[in-house]
Amino acid sequence: MKVLVAVKHTIDHNVKPNIHPDTGLVDIAQVKKAINPFDEISLEEAVRLKERGQVNEIVAVAIGGAEAKDSLRHAYALGVDRALLIETDTPLQPLAVAKLLKAIVTREQPGLIFLGKQAVGEDYGQTGQMLAALLGVGVATFASAIQLKDGQVEVTREVDRGTQTLSLQLPAVVTADLRLNEPRFIKLPNLMMAKKKPIETLVASELNVDLAPRFRVVSASEPQQKPGAIQLANVQELVAKLRQVEVLQ
């Protein structure tokens, strides 16, 4: 079976974003970028399925500028078999991304499609659900464990007060949550080898998909900061405070 993994090259999750004084919007052009952590988890899961002999080909696909090749090399170093870049200069919104991914799914016919539960940065958390709906297949979001069984995938998901287990017919879309696995450490030789692997490139605007933005980010601001904590001397003062804010009668 073939697995497709969507990989976003996005702002490094350790970097604090800044608002550009001229545009009033978040400026990510110059910031450090990396593979979206949830997509790295998806890749690791796909690789484990392959190691267990349940999957024979893993294809990673990224949509973005040429710099997104860095994340595809990361995918190669983790163990994918092929990498695909759908190139576009302008950042795309989730609906357009989902439509492009649908075009790739139609071409590649994977049995299982992994996305991250969200891409750090804009934190939309939409693309996987959209892709599944456009394909008319089942979706399991927030996966924390998965198991492949003849023609089905059983997914344990994190829900509001615990976990839920679903069984989905293949093909299906699964979005990875943090606890699905812990991605392996990449060894340097693997990274060097990844540099030599081919990355097939398609041009987004040639895939016959409506890429036009549907909404506009008009401004960005930083949430109000507290002035800093008033220090309390001891537990008595703390209890007095609790009484004052009326959580203790």
Added chain:
Amino acid sequence: MSVLVLAEKDGNQLKPSTYQAVTAASAWQLPIDLLVYGDNLDAMAAEARQLAGVRRVLLAQAGHFQHPLVEDVLELVLGIANQYTHVLSAHSVFGKSVIPGIAARLDIAPITDVIEIRTPSTYVRPSYAGNILSTIENLEPVQIITVRATAFRACSRDGEAELVTIDAPAVRGTSKWIGEQLTHSERPELNSARVVIAGGRSLGEEFNNLLDPIAERLDAAIGATRACVDAGFAANELQVGQTGTIIAPELYIAVGISGAMQHLAGIKDSKIIVAINHDPDAPIFKHADYGLVADLFTVLPELNTALQQH
């Protein structure tokens, strides 16, 4: 023009987030219909009718809605979506799983995790792990959004909506419910508790012993950092933060928590934050209203004693 709000139930009641979603929807000042789905709604129909501001309650009963699946609720909503210019749901696990798919099938971009509806098509939502608030103008002819429930108050219960029964489409069958493991706690739920007390990994094996009695006294929900959950000291569903539950209680007490960006993303909107940490330079103090620099292993038993005497 009218609004469809997706309700969500928990046992035989509506979730508190449904009440908050109705308040959010009232910002559009349009008639609101509330869609309730389940396998046995007799007990709940009366409750649903009382949500203030709701014009009609649409009841969709079907055996397969005992454990609703994304694909089935998606078809249910698509069956009636052409009657609505606005669709809204709470940004709960189910809401965020189903809304983007509904929108995609209508070829509409949804706006998720909205904390403020500023104009009928302008929204504020957090991004970059809560470090940025973006204002978004949605150009779509149909507005489809999820709202962060804690950012809206609950609607009152003095309404008298009309009840309408609607048909549920046939089961899609692309996925199947197998089971669930839910924790049933006597405590209030994390995302709707008035008080939350949370601990970090430094509480270690003492996590429950130290926090339980105090939570009991304060009628508080218990939360934890990811480091604490990963170390196995607290259950997964207690995680608060960017990738856990996002909360906005009246009072948040952070015990032995450093205040990492991803943790702060989940607590920023708390009204009052109290931090207890033995490191005076812990980042959490920059985001707290009150701080106590002390060893938690002394402070928590002391606090417990003080509360018992109280």
